[in-house]
Amino acid sequence: MKTPASIYKNKKFHNLNSQQPAKSKSSFFKNLAILSRYIIEKRVGVNPQQAIPVEALTPSKLEQLSSSQLHVIKLGHSSLLLKVYGEYWLLDPVFSKRASPFPFLGPKRFHPAPIDIEALPEIDKVLISHDHYDHLDKQAIRALAHKTKQFLVPMGIDLRLYEWGVEEEQVYYFDWWEELAIDNGFIAYTPAQHFSGRGLGDGNKTLWGSWVIKAGEHSVFFSGDSGYFSGFKDIGAKYGPFDLTLIETGAYDKDWPDVHMQPEESLQAHLDVNGKVMMPVHNGTFDLAFHPWYEPLDRIHRLAQEQQVDLLTPKFGQVITLGTDNLTSAWWESLKQK
Known part of the structure; x- marks a missing residue:
């Protein structure tokens, strides 16, 4: 039996540096303090006052994208649609109106997705980084189950997918550093510094991490959610350089510095993994922090x-094609509250 790369003790997963232990009495009081901030603290600019621009996607537009290249489309937050040499892949697909266990309560979307989930073509792969509601959408998984060949998930999330109607033969679960060969390359699940859980009593019972995609002549790194840690340099040393990095940049705060990065750290993570071009994700869709x-x-x-x-900040729905000149704009500037 092989030794797992992740740290699993007392039926819970742990970070490499153990900065984020399983939920405890101390973390309960910390969460209580954060909740009080939401009630008491005046928050400014946390919701856009004008419509966020979204470029609509259609099946015909997707079909017209070349099958000899790798295309990346930001759908919202950390949800991305990739066309990988003709195959359609989804990263952390969230289509629900709220990142919440409740349809009537919790962070609500600022904008619609560029394409409805029903209009998506057949999906070859869905990759999930971890089980938080803004990354793992139960209703989306159920809707995708009949039109997706493979679900690639961290250890423990496979059990959730079986409960939601995904067949076992569709699911591949990963420990850190495990790889899956594909026709023109491989996919690897790599570490992150974060935590997991969707309710009371299930904290850190599933793994969290990041993804490496090597396909044809291109390479992509998707950070998932993470605090800044030395593991980024390890990933860069083993798998870099990357043509494109999709790095968490948003929902940061002084009260959770170990599990989400400040923008300065996000940029350093891009440099650590030896990225060539960076696309910030985990922003612009949900109100998950105190900052505008x-x-x-x-x-x-x-x-x-x-x-x-080199930074790409595409509008939601805008197609980015690796290996070509991609022009993006500071589209949010005109929407900032005065």
């Missing part, structure tokens, strides 16, 4: 200019 909704994009845009890092 546009602040992550503002900060990372400024930092990238200062450090001469």
